[in-house]
Amino acid sequence: QKEVEQNSGPLSVPEGAIASLNCTYSDRGSQSFFWYRQYSGKSPELIMFIYSNGDKEDGRFTAQLNKASQYVSLLIRDSQPSDSATYLCAVGSPNNAGNMLTFGGGTRLMVKP
């Protein structure tokens, strides 16, 4: 069974700090990796995707992928209280019917002013 694991948190960081969110996955054939942000009572919003090993930066967000270690992370620089949300890691595999994604349980991030 394909699994995606995340620490449920909450991860608490002070405003302005770097928040580091981690995710591991079990399917070594996985090829696409996504980070979604979900505010309470709202649907998930895609904030980053990464397909190749290494780092990918977009504004305050950096996604890091290490396929050998089956590990993907999301760094949020200069964290703001508005970043407080649950962050979902999702992994896609070409073996999945319809390219469905396997989601982790999410990490709740709290940024304290």
Next chain:
Amino acid sequence: GAVVSQHPSWVICKSGTSVKIECRSLDFQATTMFWYRQFPKQSLMLMATSNEGSKATYEQGVEKDKFLINHASLTLSTLTVTSAHPEDSSFYICSARDIMGAGGSEQYFGPGTRLTVT
């Protein structure tokens, strides 16, 4: 770009009635859409994969006769909850895969439909 809409955003219905939820990709074509359900403080649960022009694929434990899915066009999928009961009350969210996106696998979520069955 990559906007997905859902209608209605919330609905209250009586036990035993049926409810239809629409999911539309507004600015891209989606051959594949996905339907999820999320209970309070729990993670997303995939219910089914909806393929344009063919039958949906349901996840284990999801009753296909209770949750009817139709994906008649490249921009519209519908989920009908038949004979709804209070235990069906949940947050139903669809997503659509943008095959023309940067990697071809990105999924974008609709805003969700909150269903309450009384």
